[in-house]
Amino acid sequence: MRSNITMKDIADKLGVSSVTVSKALNNKEGVSESLKQKIRTVASEMGYRFNSAAKSIKDGYSYNIGVMIPQRFTGINDSFYLRVYQQIAIHLDRYGYFGILNILSSEDEEQLNFPRVYSENKVDGIIILGQIGKPYIETVQNMALPKLFLDFYDEHANIDSIVTDNFYGAYEITNYLIQMGHREIAYVGNIYSTSSIQDRFLGYYKSLLEHGLTFEERLLLKDRDQKGVYVDIELPDKMPTAFVCNCDQVAYNLFERLTAQGYKVPNDCSVVGFDNDIYATLTNPPLTTVEVDIAQMARTAVKAIMEQISSPNRRSGRVLVQGKIIYRDSVKRIENN
Amino acid sequence: MRSNITMKDIADKLGVSSVTVSKALNNKEGVSESLKQKIRTVASEMGYRFNSAAKSIKDGYSYNIGVMIPQRFTGINDSFYLRVYQQIAIHLDRYGYFGILNILSSEDEEQLNFPRVYSENKVDGIIILGQIGKPYIETVQNMALPKLFLDFYDEHANIDSIVTDNFYGAYEITNYLIQMGHREIAYVGNIYSTSSIQDRFLGYYKSLLEHGLTFEERLLLKDRDQKGVYVDIELPDKMPTAFVCNCDQVAYNLFERLTAQGYKVPNDCSVVGFDNDIYATLTNPPLTTVEVDIAQMARTAVKAIMEQISSPNRRSGRVLVQGKIIYRDSVKRIENN
DNA sequence: CTGAAAGCGCTTACAG
DNA sequence: CTGAAAGCGCTTACAG
Numbered sequence: 001m002r003s004n005i006t007m008k009d010i011a012d013k014l015g016v017s018s019v020t021v022s023k024a025l026n027n028k029e030g031v032s033e034s035l036k037q038k039i040r041t042v043a044s045e046m047g048y049r050f051n052s053a054a055k056s057i058k059d060g061y062s063y064n065i066g067v068m069i070p071q072r073f074t075g076i077n078d079s080f081y082l083r084v085y086q087q088i089a090i091h092l093d094r095y096g097y098f099g100i101l102n103i104l105s106s107e108d109e110e111q112l113n114f115p116r117v118y119s120e121n122k123v124d125g126i127i128i129l130g131q132i133g134k135p136y137i138e139t140v141q142n143m144a145l146p147k148l149f150l151d152f153y154d155e156h157a158n159i160d161s162i163v164t165d166n167f168y169g170a171y172e173i174t175n176y177l178i179q180m181g182h183r184e185i186a187y188v189g190n191i192y193s194t195s196s197i198q199d200r201f202l203g204y205y206k207s208l209l210e211h212g213l214t215f216e217e218r219l220l221l222k223d224r225d226q227k228g229v230y231v232d233i234e235l236p237d238k239m240p241t242a243f244v245c246n247c248d249q250v251a252y253n254l255f256e257r258l259t260a261q262g263y264k265v266p267n268d269c270s271v272v273g274f275d276n277d278i279y280a281t282l283t284n285p286p287l288t289t290v291e292v293d294i295a296q297m298a299r300t301a302v303k304a305i306m307e308q309i310s311s312p313n314r315r316s317g318r319v320l321v322q323g324k325i326i327y328r329d330s331v332k333r334i335e336n337n
Numbered sequence: 338m339r340s341n342i343t344m345k346d347i348a349d350k351l352g353v354s355s356v357t358v359s360k361a362l363n364n365k366e367g368v369s370e371s372l373k374q375k376i377r378t379v380a381s382e383m384g385y386r387f388n389s390a391a392k393s394i395k396d397g398y399s400y401n402i403g404v405m406i407p408q409r410f411t412g413i414n415d416s417f418y419l420r421v422y423q424q425i426a427i428h429l430d431r432y433g434y435f436g437i438l439n440i441l442s443s444e445d446e447e448q449l450n451f452p453r454v455y456s457e458n459k460v461d462g463i464i465i466l467g468q469i470g471k472p473y474i475e476t477v478q479n480m481a482l483p484k485l486f487l488d489f490y491d492e493h494a495n496i497d498s499i500v501t502d503n504f505y506g507a508y509e510i511t512n513y514l515i516q517m518g519h520r521e522i523a524y525v526g527n528i529y530s531t532s533s534i535q536d537r538f539l540g541y542y543k544s545l546l547e548h549g550l551t552f553e554e555r556l557l558l559k560d561r562d563q564k565g566v567y568v569d570i571e572l573p574d575k576m577p578t579a580f581v582c583n584c585d586q587v588a589y590n591l592f593e594r595l596t597a598q599g600y601k602v603p604n605d606c607s608v609v610g611f612d613n614d615i616y617a618t619l620t621n622p623p624l625t626t627v628e629v630d631i632a633q634m635a636r637t638a639v640k641a642i643m644e645q646i647s648s649p650n651r652r653s654g655r656v657l658v659q660g661k662i663i664y665r666d667s668v669k670r671i672e673n674n
Numbered sequence: 675c676t677g678a679a680a681g682c683g684c685t686t687a688c689a690g
Numbered sequence: 691c692t693g694a695a696a697g698c699g700c701t702t703a704c705a706g
Contacts, residue, residue, distance in 0.1 A: 051394070052459055053390045056390035057388070064437070079416030079420065082420065082423060086419060086438065089440060098453075098459060099438055100435045100437055101422070101423065101426045101435075101436055101438065102426070103423065103426060103430075116435075119386050120387050120389045121387060121390070122389055278615065282619055
């Protein structure tokens, strides 16, 4: 139930018209300062609350943004997207907007249903947070609304996207390992599993190339099967001096493996991760890793969708958000012969 | 920007009135089945989307619920409330409602500002998720809107609340320790910090009482200061055989402490936690703990707020949601002399 | 500086 | 079974 005090009530109380009240409360021209003051005071005394639905119906904006997260990314230990959503909500607030969370169920994704936020005209734009299936991408394209992919992209759909610079982050952290004297560096991750694992691998690869190091198949270690289920990591017979892991959780798994085999990090080998999530601080010693800048991702996403709303024809394309290396204690400088 | 197709457009196309279109699309009486069908078909062909703002302005409902989480509970390793929010969003969906996330900043909490969802009439009710300061509770009481405290309560404010049965959960898990032969059982937590830590302590206390065990001050170990900042846990000189920790993260901290001092869990002492969050699986061995039923909390909360909306005078009071002991490997049966 | 009129898109209550 | 009229609370464009 809403407060039943309207601008008309305030107007009646003061013997003015509701037009004047509207102007005063919105601080528009055409009302004397003294009247404005009086109106504001009375409004506050009466406990007046603005009716945003009435405004919406007039100007056609809901002042809401839908944030759609596919259900499968919302598992029990998987709060990354929720955290991104939270940052989005905070940044939307600065534009006078609100965020409505829409978990995309597997059924809706399969049946290509529009989200309810769309069919009920609840939002002025939609941010899709987390990779959706190809068929559903088409459904999204059919939505007549500003939209944005966050943390993934599709090369065929012409939809703006914001992604972490996986390539550059992995490139930089591999450079760092090489600077620290490492020459035998393994990459841990199934590069056929997701595009971000693949992009991170390519960054690692580029770093090797640039430093005249040759990549060897045996230094590519599988961390999960095609379905994304983690498998035991098999250490190579001849151990490398450093491991680039595609994410912190995998680095954490690798630590367990190394410890079980009697290796000590960083003395016997160095390990780096990616994401700077909770796992990065749970290893002993804590992990040097690439931090995904969640706040920056959210800020960029909100700005991009706001621009689409105000200028429907302007496109931002694919925006990369740089990560940042967090230096901790899992890397040791080694000497080369 | 909204789709600019309205009921009027559909009506014009079919040569009927917009009243008839409204009735047909809402499946109300007074329109023949055949006309309804025709109208639905044309609506879908034209890509009609319902304008919820227009409905809102008529019936006074926004069909949104605000979920307010104090900023301080949204730290980097703290996704419990976000997960609850996610479940709330899913359950709201079943009522045709949406959830709007509102992070309560420390400034707004100090300055006793109403949340924007309230002052802009964006929601039909507010769920406050996580303990807010006493002064702000008064602010919340002044909001003329259905409201609900989730995961905390205040004995003085007459506001419905849903909380985990902290008391009973701690009581049960302490009973379990006693069944396993433990007689010297410590409680880890600052009982002046939050009401849930206090309630869990009382459940522990009741279990001791019922079994004729005497509580000793020295067995109450502080885990954090008044502001909630974790402190080093000081182990008592004479070690107990078991520890009841007020939450899993503290149990995790205790593990580190015990390991540092050379104690092994569960051989040297047993440890139990509360929450069954990520920390419960990160200790070695994993933790026996009380699982907070997030889905049930969310379901109950949504039901309660919906009831308040439909019958403003009905109150649900303080509802307890039962937890569930998850048995793992951090407790050992011991023999008594 | 102030306000009467019209309209946003829908629904409700009533008349036919 | 169908629709003209009125109204929800606000804002815009215009007249004074």
